[in-house]
Amino acid sequence: xxxxxxAAVLVSGGLDSMxxxxxxxxxxxxxxxxxxxxGFCVEGHTHAIRKKDQQKDKRNNALWVAEQLGIKLxxxxxxxxxxxxxxxxxxxxxxxxxxxxxxxxxxxKKAVEWMxxxxxDFIATGEVVGQRPMSQRKDTMPVVANxxxxxxxxxxxxxxxxxxxxxxxxxxxxDRESLYDFSGRTRKPQMALAKEFxxxxxxxxxxxxxxxxxxxxxVKLVDLWNARGSRDYEMDDIMLLKVGxxxxxxxxxKMIVSREEGENHFLQGYKNRYTTMYCSDFTGPLVLxxxxxxxxxxxxxxxxxxxxxxxKSAPEVTIVVREPGAExxxxxxxxxxxxxxDKGWYI
Amino acid sequence: xxHYTIDTKGLLCxxxxxxxxxxxxxxxxxxxxxxxxxxPGALNDIPAWCRINGHxxxxxxxxxxxxxxxxxxxxGTFSS
Numbered sequence: 001x002x003x004x005x006x007a008a009v010l011v012s013g014g015l016d017s018m019x020x021x022x023x024x025x026x027x028x029x030x031x032x033x034x035x036x037x038x039g040f041c042v043e044g045h046t047h048a049i050r051k052k053d054q055q056k057d058k059r060n061n062a063l064w065v066a067e068q069l070g071i072k073l074x075x076x077x078x079x080x081x082x083x084x085x086x087x088x089x090x091x092x093x094x095x096x097x098x099x100x101x102x103x104x105x106x107x108x109k110k111a112v113e114w115m116x117x118x119x120x121d122f123i124a125t126g127e128v129v130g131q132r133p134m135s136q137r138k139d140t141m142p143v144v145a146n147x148x149x150x151x152x153x154x155x156x157x158x159x160x161x162x163x164x165x166x167x168x169x170x171x172x173x174x175d176r177e178s179l180y181d182f183s184g185r186t187r188k189p190q191m192a193l194a195k196e197f198x199x200x201x202x203x204x205x206x207x208x209x210x211x212x213x214x215x216x217x218x219v220k221l222v223d224l225w226n227a228r229g230s231r232d233y234e235m236d237d238i239m240l241l242k243v244g245x246x247x248x249x250x251x252x253x254k255m256i257v258s259r260e261e262g263e264n265h266f267l268q269g270y271k272n273r274y275t276t277m278y279c280s281d282f283t284g285p286l287v288l289x290x291x292x293x294x295x296x297x298x299x300x301x302x303x304x305x306x307x308x309x310x311x312k313s314a315p316e317v318t319i320v321v322r323e324p325g326a327e328x329x330x331x332x333x334x335x336x337x338x339x340x341x342d343k344g345w346y347i
Numbered sequence: 348x349x350h351y352t353i354d355t356k357g358l359l360c361x362x363x364x365x366x367x368x369x370x371x372x373x374x375x376x377x378x379x380x381x382x383x384x385x386x387p388g389a390l391n392d393i394p395a396w397c398r399i400n401g402h403x404x405x406x407x408x409x410x411x412x413x414x415x416x417x418x419x420x421x422x423g424t425f426s427s
Contacts, residue, residue, distance in 0.1 A: 037361055060361055060388070063395040072400055077365045239359070265412065269357050269385070 005173040006030045006120040013061025015202045016126030023157040033073040035062040036107050038082040040211045061203040087231045096218035100135040108148035122153040122168045129159045130184040158182045223347045246347040253291030275323045284309020306335035352381040360388035364396050376422045384414040
């Protein structure tokens, strides 16, 4: 009896990787999933923060997919290492700050390391040639295989017949004839195969899984880098870019204004690291100040804070300012009239 | 059998699962790990992770904004 081969499949939680796993399982391959967490994954975060979304049935799609398929899933934290990918992408960015090709190369490279460490035989992905404008093109898919170091050990079961045979195919670990020849942006073949496998439910495919593909998010990230004069970030920075309204009234400080109770609670978690403020005599947002704000800046920020609260029409309100390591103090300000809130402050 | 606690409050999913997974790799079957989290998503994600990795959830609940899940490590066999 021949040895059962083992494949590590990159599982995103979407349909394509789900299908790739099942195609290999059909051939008797032992499959385990790897899911990489960059910090920019959309998965669940806004659900966790915003109150209106907390009632929604929330699940991690990669875990859900693994459970449906009966495979183990290994979630790998690559937040720190991913910085270099985002800050200096060799192959550049997509439409926004999404370094899709470098990202895919990096993830496959990490999967290769995992494969070697765990004694697996090859890597597989749910990639389909021609499906994505940057990382899944006929000319870039070999780049992923080469630059990741996976070389011929990278198999794409959904489009294998459109590519030269990989080692698992040539060695007969998998039957090439039973693999697929999907190509292009159409989702119909995947949906048909999902039906064939009896998958009645799966996550909405493609594109929406990474904040870096989001234009508004990308603008905020670039603003952060410009303001700091450095293309660097910490986990807190990228989390905070997902929350609230962002206004920059001056180059050296930014305000993050919560939009609802859930965001208020979330920003509270940062009160020991950032200056925060809120209006104490009317309902309103919690505001976090990022940067070095002078007393004059804090007064302006207080006036803007008041503008977003119920006291916006009052002649004067009390703003509580809490700076890290200091006792909270109060300042009296006149809410800024809407006409004086410069549209250019919004990031 | 030993009981350990990991505090993941302030982290959003899947980080609580990652912290649990990484800690579990250093422990033995039968050991218990109590995970504290501020993300209600942990109430779904940790049990899902346990089911696919052959571990058991002994207790889970939420008090105010704090989520608490107690996991007993199994032998790594898929249990769904």
